[in-house]
Each structure stands twice: as structure tokens, then as C-alpha cells.
Amino acid sequence: MIAVGECISSFSQGMAGLKRIRAILSEKPEITDGPECDESIDALRGEIDLNGLTFAYPEGGGNAVLRDVSVHADAGSVLAIIGRTGCGKSTVFGLLERLYDTDRADMVCLDRRPVRNIPLKVLHQDIACVPQDSFLFSDTVESNIAFGADGADRKAVEDAAKAACIHDSIMEFPDGYSTRLGERGVTVSGGQKQRIAIARALLRDAPILLLDDCLSAVDTDTEKQILENLRRLRKGRTTLIIAHRLSSVQGADRILVLDDGRAAEYGTHAELMALGGLYRSLWDKQQLEKQLNEEGDDSNA
Numbered sequence: 001m002i003a004v005g006e007c008i009s010s011f012s013q014g015m016a017g018l019k020r021i022r023a024i025l026s027e028k029p030e031i032t033d034g035p036e037c038d039e040s041i042d043a044l045r046g047e048i049d050l051n052g053l054t055f056a057y058p059e060g061g062g063n064a065v066l067r068d069v070s071v072h073a074d075a076g077s078v079l080a081i082i083g084r085t086g087c088g089k090s091t092v093f094g095l096l097e098r099l100y101d102t103d104r105a106d107m108v109c110l111d112r113r114p115v116r117n118i119p120l121k122v123l124h125q126d127i128a129c130v131p132q133d134s135f136l137f138s139d140t141v142e143s144n145i146a147f148g149a150d151g152a153d154r155k156a157v158e159d160a161a162k163a164a165c166i167h168d169s170i171m172e173f174p175d176g177y178s179t180r181l182g183e184r185g186v187t188v189s190g191g192q193k194q195r196i197a198i199a200r201a202l203l204r205d206a207p208i209l210l211l212d213d214c215l216s217a218v219d220t221d222t223e224k225q226i227l228e229n230l231r232r233l234r235k236g237r238t239t240l241i242i243a244h245r246l247s248s249v250q251g252a253d254r255i256l257v258l259d260d261g262r263a264a265e266y267g268t269h270a271e272l273m274a275l276g277g278l279y280r281s282l283w284d285k286q287q288l289e290k291q292l293n294e295e296g297d298d299s300n301a
């Protein structure tokens, strides 16, 4: 009788769980390949254009988050986006990945074709993104890094981890690459999490890489090393990087400064410094902060 009782109870628990899973599995995506989709496109080269991009979130009450932003990035170049919090940087990434549709199709183009013309399968396969708030699964470090890169072997996973400067930390975990992360495993620090997410994206080796503020919890020396590795590994492929620390975008081919959804400034580091506007004032402020920190360290020593 007790066993039957237990059986009934776990059955009803299971049914409740199944109901929730079904709700997720039966969800229909709002963004799908439409009639304008060109099935003959099977890969991206990595050229990016924003043409007078204006965008308001459907749930945002009509308030434009981006206003008339125009930018061009050649295939293989590095484009950095900076600006105050809430100015629309992550939104640009979301639109490149086609998480939302714009009013006019040609506002967001890849390889001179509106993103809407490119099959979603190609977008998913050829754009690797490290989101601002990346997610690690309760699984081994190796599976976490290899997620999205089917069939990657251990050597490739280790190379990606080395490029993301996380290999040494992983080797210090109790079971190395086989260490389980998450609820029943090791808890990683914010900086380690960011670097595992970077390794995951690098392993995919996609023509377009989007890095959304993913070096914020990493110290400046390690950041410098990762940026150097990126420059070497991503040669010839497009990289977009959002950052708060201007020292990390200094070497980009083009820097876009967003201010409240508008493209306030656009150019190379030298051009923006000479312009003496928002970028310059942010740069001077961050340099001053760095100096004060160093002086603080000296006096502590």
C-alpha cells in the first residue's frame, strides 16, 4: 500500500513537471524564416551595416531605444561599441542576431543583405555571441565549453580555454576539465564564468563574434592577454566588442560611441581623441581613475 502511495505521488509530480516542459517545447518562435528568406545563402563573410537603424522594443511603449544609427564594419575588422549603461549597446547585438525585427528590413544588413533574407540556421551557425550575462550549465567544464560546437575534441576545447586565459584555473579544479559546475559542483567566480563563456564562443570559430561586455570581471592584465589572443585568432574574421573599459577597445578598427540611442561619435581611437568629445572625456576620466588607484596602491605599500 505504501509503495502504491509513493508511486501515485511521484506520478503526479512527474506530470506537473511534464506540463511545464511541454509549455516550453510547444512555444512557437515569433521570428521565423519568412518569404523573403534566401535559402541559397549558406554562410556569412562577416560584413556588417547598420543603415539609419531606429528601433523600439515591442514591449517598450514606442520609446525608441536606437535612433538613426549608421555604421559599417568590413569583413574581418574589429568594431567596438561603447557608451553609458542603457544607451542601446546590447540591443544592437540582439538585432544583428535577429532576436527582434526592425520596421524597415535594410536597417540591419549582413554581407549587404538584410538579416531577414538570411536563413536563421545560418545566423545561428555563423554568429557566435558571448552575452552580457552568460549561462553555464550544471555539467562538466568540457561540455560547457563544447556547447554549440558539436564534435569538438578535447584538444580543441583546451586550445579555446588557453586563448580565453582560463586553462590554468581549470587545471586547478578537482577534476580538471571533467569537473562538474553549478548546483552540485564547483562554483566559479564571475571572471572565470566570463572566460569559460569566451572559450565557448571561440571554439565555434564563427565568421562573426559578438562580445558583450564579457571582460568586465577580468583583471586588466588578463584582459590584455585575452585581447591579444583574440587579435591573433580572429584575424580575417569580424569581431564586435562592447566594453566599458576604453583601454580594451583602443585597438579596434572603428569605435562607435552611443549616447542615449544615437551615434554620438564614430571613428578610430586617434580620431575620437582628436575630436575632444564624449570619448575623450571618458578616456581622460578613466586614465585619472587608473592613476589614483595606482597612487593608492603605492601609498598602501
Ligand SMILES: Nc1ncnc2c1ncn2[C@@H]1O[C@H](COP(=O)(O)OP(=O)(O)OP(=O)(O)O)[C@@H](O)[C@H]1O
Binding pocket: 057, 059, 060, 065, 083, 084, 085, 086, 087, 088, 089, 090, 091, 092, 132
Ligand atoms: N527586452 C526589452 N524590452 C523592453 N526594453 C528593453 C529590453 N531590453 C532592453 N530594453 C531597454 O532598452 C534600453 C537599452 O538597453 P540595452 O540593454 O541595449 O543597453 P546597454 O547599452 O547594453 O546597457 P548596459 O551597458 O547596462 O548593458 C534600456 O533603456 C532598456 O531598458
Ligand SMILES: [Mg+2]
Binding pocket: 089, 090, 091, 132, 212, 213
Ligand atoms: Mg548591455
